Amino acid sequence: MYANNMGSHVSDAPAGHTRQVLDSIRRIVQLLRESSHEAGKHGLSGAQLFVLRTLAESPGLSLNELAERTRTHQSSVSVVVARLVEHGLVERGKAANDARRMQLRLSPDGVNRIRSAPRTAQERLVAAVDALPQAARARLASVLDTLVRELDLGGAHPHMFFQESARRAQKARLADA
Secondary structure (H helix, E strand, O other): OEEOOOOOEEOOOHHHHHHHHHHHHHHHHHHHHHHHHHHHOOOOOHHHHHHHHHHHHOOOEOHHHHHHHHOOOHHHHHHHHHHHHHOOOEEEEEEOOEEEEEEEEEOHHHHHHHOOOOOOHHHHHHHHHHHOOHHHHHHHHHHHHHHHHHOOOOOOOOOOOOOOHHHHHHHHHHHHO
């Protein structure tokens, strides 16, 4: 037996390591869920708030640059941006130096919406993974890819974390009214 970093004893048997892995995943999911709940208090999903905060830090990004900054596939971030544009929180415009290039910026309403919004779990997660040494990131990516294959979760590009949470919450509030 050995003590893990939370002070409880975990067997060094495979079941102990499995629990340790699952507890770590549970903590990350809990962080993401709580962050999404906080974003919902601002009328946004966690994904929408993450995109808004990313655009606030780097105005004028293209959709591909935004996808790169959020570490998300372009098709997934495109769905979130479309909703933010639809709600008047993000504006699309042509780049001054290249009329073929579209840029994304927060609208004044978008700026106001995030003014008091907390840092998102996605921001924290990206920063934490980026802070890992390159070899550790590569090992983690490999192990998680293997886990995804074992769970048969491959296929289409995944959505951003809690992309639909705000919409579901709004529908639930309307149903309760």
